[in-house]
Amino acid sequence: MSQALYLDDLTVGRKFSTKAATLTLDGCKAFAAEFDPQPFHLDETAANQSVFGRIAASGWYTASVSMRLLVEGELNIAGGLVGLGGKITWPRPTYPGDTLRVETEVMNVRVSESKPDRGVVTVRNQTLNQHGELVQVAVVQMLVPARPAP
Secondary structure, three states: OOOOEOHHHOOOOOEEEEEEEEOOHHHHHHHHHHHOOOHHHHOHHHHHOOOOOOOOOOHHHHHHHHHHHHHOOOOOEOOOOEEEEEEEEOOOOOOOOOEEEEEEEEEEEEEOOOOOOEEEEEEEEEEEOOOOOEEEEEEEEEEEEOOOOO
16 A cells, blocks of 8 residues: 555645456345345346346445545545545446446645644545446545644
8 A cells, every 4th residue: 555645745636546346246236235225226127127227236336336446546545534525426327347446636625724733635536437437426525634743
């Protein structure tokens, strides 16, 4: 894993990437069975008659896989990826067999006025499939510590 990053390491426009992960039918169904048990995630017949036309992965599964990729990726924030909130969209569905990767860009960096030992960094995480198509966009704010004094 790369060296831990602190607030002063992050600048607007800096980019990070992740490795890729391929969704499996079993993984999609297992996640859906526990967390999003809608028929178009679990049942082929129902999925074929849905807007998706086949089994689709839950958007929350896409988000979970994206988070795993981020944790294992280049954006190695000291203390972990601590989210403060954000907005997530799914411009297109994901399906078993899709291979996902995440590209991150720093959008804003702000030192906390009340707690100068930390700041808030806004990033755009774009999850892309094997065709380079956007399947998820998450604009989030993260709590990032300042580099400790030597």
